[in-house]
Amino acid sequence: MSHAHPLIALLKRDLTLAFRTGGAGLSLAFFLLVIVLLPFAAGTDPALMRRIGPGVIWIAVLLAVLLTLERLFQADLEAGVLDLLVAAPAAFELLVLAKALAHWLAIGVPLTVLAIVAGLMLGLSLDAALALAFTLFVGTPGLSCTGAIAGALTAGVRRGSLLLTLLVLPLYAPFVIFGAGAATLAANPTPPETPLPAILLLGACSLAAALTALLLLPSAVKSQVD
Amino acid sequence: MLTLANPAKFMALSARLLPWLLGLTVVAFAAGLPLALVFSPPDYQQSEAVRILYIHVPAAILAPLVYAGMAAAAFSHLVWRAPLADIAAEALAPMGAVLTAIALATGMLWGKPMWGAFWVWDARLTSVLVLFFIYLGVIALRQSIEDQAKAARASEILTLVGVIDLPIIHFSVYWWNTLHQRSSLFRAGGPSIYGSMLWPLFIMILAYTALVATALLLRMRTMIIRRRIKSSAGREGSRAVVREADAHA
Numbered sequence: 001m002s003h004a005h006p007l008i009a010l011l012k013r014d015l016t017l018a019f020r021t022g023g024a025g026l027s028l029a030f031f032l033l034v035i036v037l038l039p040f041a042a043g044t045d046p047a048l049m050r051r052i053g054p055g056v057i058w059i060a061v062l063l064a065v066l067l068t069l070e071r072l073f074q075a076d077l078e079a080g081v082l083d084l085l086v087a088a089p090a091a092f093e094l095l096v097l098a099k100a101l102a103h104w105l106a107i108g109v110p111l112t113v114l115a116i117v118a119g120l121m122l123g124l125s126l127d128a129a130l131a132l133a134f135t136l137f138v139g140t141p142g143l144s145c146t147g148a149i150a151g152a153l154t155a156g157v158r159r160g161s162l163l164l165t166l167l168v169l170p171l172y173a174p175f176v177i178f179g180a181g182a183a184t185l186a187a188n189p190t191p192p193e194t195p196l197p198a199i200l201l202l203g204a205c206s207l208a209a210a211l212t213a214l215l216l217l218p219s220a221v222k223s224q225v226d
Numbered sequence: 227m228l229t230l231a232n233p234a235k236f237m238a239l240s241a242r243l244l245p246w247l248l249g250l251t252v253v254a255f256a257a258g259l260p261l262a263l264v265f266s267p268p269d270y271q272q273s274e275a276v277r278i279l280y281i282h283v284p285a286a287i288l289a290p291l292v293y294a295g296m297a298a299a300a301f302s303h304l305v306w307r308a309p310l311a312d313i314a315a316e317a318l319a320p321m322g323a324v325l326t327a328i329a330l331a332t333g334m335l336w337g338k339p340m341w342g343a344f345w346v347w348d349a350r351l352t353s354v355l356v357l358f359f360i361y362l363g364v365i366a367l368r369q370s371i372e373d374q375a376k377a378a379r380a381s382e383i384l385t386l387v388g389v390i391d392l393p394i395i396h397f398s399v400y401w402w403n404t405l406h407q408r409s410s411l412f413r414a415g416g417p418s419i420y421g422s423m424l425w426p427l428f429i430m431i432l433a434y435t436a437l438v439a440t441a442l443l444l445r446m447r448t449m450i451i452r453r454r455i456k457s458s459a460g461r462e463g464s465r466a467v468v469r470e471a472d473a474h475a
């Protein structure tokens with residue numbers, strides 16, 4: 001039996017669930033609402049928006065991703081789907097990574113695209129908004145991988161969303177530092193500094209997160225099943 | 227090392243070691259504290275405030291080291307199912323958290339007179355703060371899962387995820403322009419601290435380490451006894467509980 005079949009099936013199922021039950025849509029709406037609140041909170045001075053806008057957009061992305069992590073594995077654990085996955089004919093490691101990939105495709109990518117709109121709303125130039133979206137594109141896979149591990153570890157805990165937040169935010173710190181740093185530098189250019197070093201470090205963080213997920217996500221999910 | 231995996235042998239060995247470790251801790255603090263706080267020279271720039279160094283530096287050295295030990299125990303239990311490793315990992319977590327808190331608090335108290343600020347967001351301070359939150363997360367995760375075996379596995383996996391912070395803490399002062407100073411002890415060319423300050427510092431580091439070792443052995447012994455009581459109370463009821471209590475009184 002070809003191994004691609006169960007993987008594609010799992011991907012399709014997760015993506016369909018995310019878009020049909022509104023998980024993806026709700027996180028987008030939450031993100032936009034947070035962005036809308038920023039000018040109310042800090043005033044509309046364009047120079048100020050250029051300085052703090054990219055950072056706040058990054059934080060809003062983080063919060064929107066956090067909201068979706070709790071149900072990533074908890075719903076499947078409660079429905080008994082994880083037991084089926086353990087017994088599935090495909091490699092369990094690839095199946096759990098497919099869940100992390102589905103999370104990125106359903107949550108991370110739409111947020112990245114919407115961030116361009118959010119950046120323009122806050123008065124960033126198109127170049128700065130595109131640079132911000134690029135940093136999100138590089139960083140959100142790492143957010144999905146790290147978040148998946150934390151979501152798997154807290155899947156069995158009742159009302160575990162607060163605990164999940166405590167676990168995952170320290171691990172998200174490097175992503176915010178480098179990603180928001182690169183985006184802010186792109187919005188407020190100070191030559192000869194370029195955002196490139198920060199973006200490279202952000203990519204390294206995402207790769208490290210993916211590697212960690214490769215190694216530890218299967219154990220984390222399996223530990224919830226027996 | 228393999229004999230330590232046997233709980234009975236561990237209890238015997240730790241019973242023999244504990245009085246010596248406790249004695250070493252007391253002696254080291256008794257020698258180190260007066261030397262550090264009273265008899266060592268004031269710094270030519272920082273005058274008396276430099277004495278925070280003798281409280282701050284040992285805690286700051288041990289905090290990531292304790293995490294490394296915790297991660298090694300977590301790895302041993304997760305991969306090789308070493309019998310006492312999960313107890314060691316569980317015991318080390320609160321100790322490391324307290325050490326990190328001491329390092330952060332004394333660092334802030336030292337920063338105000340030295341740098342003019344209680345806190346700066348430089349790489350070393352930020353990564354140690356992240357370590358503190360990782361410690362809290364490991365403790366919280368273990369406490370929130372009821373099944374003990376599942377709780378141990380989950381917190382061990384989380385411990386391994388957090389290991390990435392350790393090299394970041396260590397190399398942060400070299401990778402970035404930070405306010406926090408670089409290594410003065412473990413450098414090519416030897417320590418850059420003068421002898422009259424170096425020796426009290428070494429004694430305090432020894433004292434902190436002996437304290438952590440003593441506390442660790444004591445806590446592990448208590449946890450082993452508690453597990454035995456729990457398992458025997460479940461099977462035989464209160465008579466077993468009384469027998470255990472008498473045996474270890």
